[in-house]
Amino acid sequence: MRIAILFADRVGIAQEILAVLAQRALSVTAVEVEPPYIYIEAPALAQADFVKLRGQLQQVRDVQSVDVVDMLPGAQRRLYLAALLASQADPVFAIDAQGRIVIANGAAVTACGMPESALLATTIQTLIGDPGLLDVLVDGGFHLPVREIEIHGEPYMLETLPLHETSGRAAGAVLTLHAPSRMGERLSALQNYNAGGFEAILGKSPEIEQLKQRAARMAQVDAPLLITGETGTGKELLAHACHAGSSRRAEPFFALNCAALPESLAESELFGYSPGAFTGALRGGKPGLLEMADGGTVFLDEIGEMSPYLQAKLLRFLNDGSFRRVGGDREAKVDVRIISATHRPLEAMVEAGHFRQDLLFRLNVLNLHMPALRDRPGDILPLADTFLARACAQAARPAMRLSPAAKSALLANRWIGNVRQLQNTIFRAVTMAERLVIDAGDLELADATTPADTTADGDITTLEAAVADFEKSLLQRLYRDYPSSRRLAKRLAASHSAIAVRLRRHGIG
Numbered sequence: 083m084r085i086a087i088l089f090a091d092r093v094g095i096a097q098e099i100l101a102v103l104a105q106r107a108l109s110v111t112a113v114e115v116e117p118p119y120i121y122i123e124a125p126a127l128a129q130a131d132f133v134k135l136r137g138q139l140q141q142v143r144d145v146q147s148v149d150v151v152d153m154l155p156g157a158q159r160r161l162y163l164a165a166l167l168a169s170q171a172d173p174v175f176a177i178d179a180q181g182r183i184v185i186a187n188g189a190a191v192t193a194c195g196m197p198e199s200a201l202l203a204t205t206i207q208t209l210i211g212d213p214g215l216l217d218v219l220v221d222g223g224f225h226l227p228v229r230e231i232e233i234h235g236e237p238y239m240l241e242t243l244p245l246h247e248t249s250g251r252a253a254g255a256v257l258t259l260h261a262p263s264r265m266g267e268r269l270s271a272l273q274n275y276n277a278g279g280f281e282a283i284l285g286k287s288p289e290i291e292q293l294k295q296r297a298a299r300m301a302q303v304d305a306p307l308l309i310t311g312e313t314g315t316g317k318e319l320l321a322h323a324c325h326a327g328s329s330r331r332a333e334p335f336f337a338l339n340c341a342a343l344p345e346s347l348a349e350s351e352l353f354g355y356s357p358g359a360f361t362g363a364l365r366g367g368k369p370g371l372l373e374m375a376d377g378g379t380v381f382l383d384e385i386g387e388m389s390p391y392l393q394a395k396l397l398r399f400l401n402d403g404s405f406r407r408v409g410g411d412r413e414a415k416v417d418v419r420i421i422s423a424t425h426r427p428l429e430a431m432v433e434a435g436h437f438r439q440d441l442l443f444r445l446n447v448l449n450l451h452m453p454a455l456r457d458r459p460g461d462i463l464p465l466a467d468t469f470l471a472r473a474c475a476q477a478a479r480p481a482m483r484l485s486p487a488a489k490s491a492l493l494a495n496r497w498i499g500n501v502r503q504l505q506n507t508i509f510r511a512v513t514m515a516e517r518l519v520i521d522a523g524d525l526e527l528a529d530a531t532t533p534a535d536t537t538a539d540g541d542i543t544t545l546e547a548a549v550a551d552f553e554k555s556l557l558q559r560l561y562r563d564y565p566s567s568r569r570l571a572k573r574l575a576a577s578h579s580a581i582a583v584r585l586r587r588h589g590i591g
């Protein structure tokens with residue numbers, strides 16, 4: 083039985099009400115005081131007993147009414163909160179000041195692959211496998227710049243929102259892990275926030291200077307743009323700069339990574355879905371990136387991975403600006419500039435029948451090529467210095483510098499993963515180095531030579547063994563920069579399961 087007692091507030095009234103319940107030896111299981119109400123939960127009473135109790139309560143001075151209610155407001159709020167948390171597709175945790183997980187939503191339980199009870203008995207630093215995380219959290223007042231972490235080999239962007247006690251002291255945080263499938267959108271939203279223009283593209287080599295000049299001109303031409311270049315060369319950075327340099331700069335910029343999502347999800351992300359399009363769909367349907375970016379730009383990364391069905395749907399959109407939401411019968415029309423990017427040879431894919439010629443023609447009205455880092459060696463050391471300064475600031479370490487041997491090692495490296503790999507290498511070295519001068523040994527470089535360069539003829543037994551050796555060393559090398567089967571699969575344009583099987587076979591990870 084739950085009752086709500088309406089009263090006019092005065093000192094001692096709550097106690098007088100509780101005294102009536104005590105007199106009747108009612109075992110009260112919950113009390114919530116939210117003036118002008120006091121809510122009581124107690125075992126059910128027979129109707130006659132309840133009427134008697136109500137009479138007694140109404141005799142307490144200033145009690146105005148006594149009614150039965152379905153639920154105490156606190157319980158109701160908990161129910162709504164639980165529903166709200168359950169409706170979040172991304173994992174959400176609340177942690178206390180020691181990093182202990184206090185609340186975890188359903189998505190968090192699934193992502194961590196452990197029961198909720200086990201999750202609530204652990205800390206976020208243990209879960210993420212980063213014992214230093216708590217110190218970093220405490221130092222930052224439980225507010226960190228968004229950072230990439232991994233749980234169960236899956237990458238997430240970790241966002242923190244500090245919780246404060248009434249005294250103002252940080253008492254923990256709410257942590258949201260943005261799931262891989264929404265990471266592109268999320269990242270683009272963040273980059274949108276930082277609004278990187280051409281100045282964000284570092285490098286003073288003639289190749290980069292020329293590229294920026296060409297890109298600045300193309301940014302102003304309102305036509306589809308295709309950016310080619312190896313992975314990690316900064317294609318997304320360039321796409322954003324072109325948006326920021328266009329007349330659409332005040333409108334949204336959204337990115338979708340076509341390789342990261344299965345076809346059906348990519349379709350609903352891009353084109354949205356109508357009410358009732360599928361089980362689990364939001365009741366009112368959901369606009370896709372094209373609708374949300376109306377007036378702005380959508381960046382389609384890894385366009386070479388787009389399925390034939392989506393290629394056809396995108397082609398239609400590029401032809402007349404119209405499309406239908408998934409499960410919808412209404413034509414929508416929006417004004418969005420498409421910038422796409424790929425590290426794959428699209429012409430060869432067209433010849434092999436894997437990419438539509440007519441779509442390539444439409445996407446490739448304007449094109450830009452991001453040069454590989456090894457082809458503009460003049461940029462390596464200036465970029466390394468900038469990343470070094472950023473990494474020291476982020477890791478709150480005093481300024482560090484590169485030894486001459488470290489500089490030579492950086493210059494000799496092949497940089498298969500380009501600027502991203504250079505950035506990661508420097509960040510890792512800053513976290514690992516014990517002294518303020520980073521030496522060649524701190525850099526963990528492995529690209530200078532390939533196994534094929536070093537294997538003597540006599541060491542090769544069979545083709546199969548040689549290929550297996552090559553595969554193992556390739557995966558070991560790339561795994562450092564793409565430390566999850568999903569990311570590695572994406573880097574190598576292979577399926578997730580094919581890479582997961584090979585990583586297990588070679589005992590990597």
Ligand SMILES: Nc1ncnc2c1ncn2[C@@H]1O[C@H](COP(=O)(O)OP(=O)(O)OP(=O)(O)O)[C@@H](O)[C@H]1O
Binds near residue numbers: 423
């Ligand atoms: N010229 C540059 N100046 C500063 N940062 C750069 C530059 N080029 C790349 N980066 C950084 O390297 C990382 C990778 O860049 P980006 O995602 O734009 O590459 P990408 O070519 O789109 O990669 P992918 O093909 O794998 O999607 C980002 O963190 C980006 O900020």
